[in-house]
Amino acid sequence: MFELSKEHEDFRAVVREFAEAEVAPHIAEWDRDAHFPTDLVPKMGALGLFGLVVPEEYGGADADFMSLVVAIEELGRVDQSIGITLSAGVGLGINPILTYGTAEQKQRFLPDLVAGRALAGFGLTEPEAGSDAGATRTRAVREGEQWVVNGAKAFITNSGTDITSVVTVTARTGSRQDGTPQISAIMIPSGTPGLVVEPPYRKLGWHVSDTHGLTFEDCRVPADHLLGAEGEGFKQFLKTLDDGRIAISALAVGCAQACLELSTDYARTRVAFGRPIGANQGISFQIADLAVMVEAARMLTYKAAWLKDELHLGRRSVAQVKQAAAIAKLYSTEAAGAATRIATQVFGGNGFMEEYPVARFFRDAKILEIGEGTSEVQRMLIARGLGLPA
Missing domain, CATH: 1.20.140.10 (Butyryl-CoA Dehydrogenase, subunit A, domain 3)
Incomplete structure (x- = not known):
C-alpha cells in the first residue's frame, strides 16, 4: 500500500499549521478585495516553500518533488489563490531558471526567489495563442548585444506584484529551414523600458492571485538574457x-x-x-x-x-x-x-x-x-x- 514517509507527513503538518494561522483568518477579506498579500510571500519563503526543490547553494532545501506537491495541496486546501502563487512561483518562475539558466543567471535571480523576496513569472500564453502555444506571435530580434522584444502575453501569474523581479517569455527569434518558427526563451527583468504590465484582470476566481497581461514595446534586454539555447524555448x-x-x-x-x-x-x-x-x-x-x-x-x-x-x-x-x-x-x-x-x-x-x-x-x-x-x-x-x- 502506498503511503508517504513520516518526513512528508511531518512537513504536511507544518504547512497546514502555517496555512491555518497565516492564510485562513484573512482569506475572506483578501478575496473580497482582490488583494494580493505581498507580505505573505516572504513568510512562505522563510518556511522554505519556494526553495523546496532548489539546491542548497541557492538557499534551497534540495528536497524531492513530492514535498512540493504536499505543500501546494495543503495551501490549496485553505485557499486556491495562495496555492497557485506557490505553484507558479516555483514551477513556472524558478524551475525554468534552475533548469536552463547559466550560472550567472541562477546566482542573480534564484536566491531572492527562493527566499520569497521576489517572484518570477512565465509568459507563454498570448491573446491568440493559448493551447496552440506554437502560434506565438511575440518576436525578439537580435540587434548587436541586445534582444528587442515586441508582442503581448496574456493571463500571466505573479507578473505584476510589487516584488516581481523577472518574467521569462517565449518569442520568435527566427525561422527554421522548414519554415516553422524558431521560438526562444528570454528573461525580461521588471522595470525594463518597454515592458508594460497591463491592469489586473477582473476574474471569476483566484481573486487573491496576481494575474496580468503583458505588452512589449521595443523592449530591450541584454543578449545574455536568453534562457537556454536559441530556438529551444x-x-x-x-x-x-x-x-x-x-x-x-x-x-x-x-x-x-x-x-x-x-x-x-x-x-x-x-x-x-x-x-x-x-x-x-x-x-x-x-x-x-x-x-x-x-x-x-x-x-x-x-x-x-x-x-x-x-x-x-x-x-x-x-x-x-x-x-x-x-x-x-x-x-x-x-x-x-x-x-x-x-x-x-x-x-x-x-x-x-x-x-x-x-x-x-x-x-x-x-x-x-x-x-x-x-x-x-x-x-x-x-x-x-x-x-x-x-
Missing part, C-alpha cells in the same frame, strides 16, 4: 508544463479535500426535518462519492510526483512522467470541479453565499481545468501516450 516550456501539471493536480486535490471536510462537517450539524441532513442518503451518498474522488485524485497525483522523483534518479522515463502528469491533471481538476458542485449542493442556499468558503472554492475550481493545459489537451496527450495516431 518551446521545448523548454513544454517540459516545464509537464511538472506544472502535477502541481496543478495537487492544487485540485487540496480543493477537493476542502470540499469534503466542509461538506462532512455541515452535514453533521445542519438540521432539517428534525435530524442532521447527513442522515439522508441523498446527502450522504454524494459526500461518499466525493470521498472516493478525493482519494483517487490524490493517488494519481502522488503517483505522478513519485514518478517525477524517480525520473530525477534515472529510474523512469520522460514519457512515463508525461503520461502520468496528464492523467493526474485531467482527473484531479475535473474531480475538483465536481467536488465544488457537490459541496455547494450540500450547503444549499448557504452554498450560494460568499460568507461560506464553498462559494469561493466553487469559483476557483473552473480555472483548474484550463490552466497548464486544458482538459482537452490532456486527453490528446493521453491518447498520444497510448500510441493512438496524432
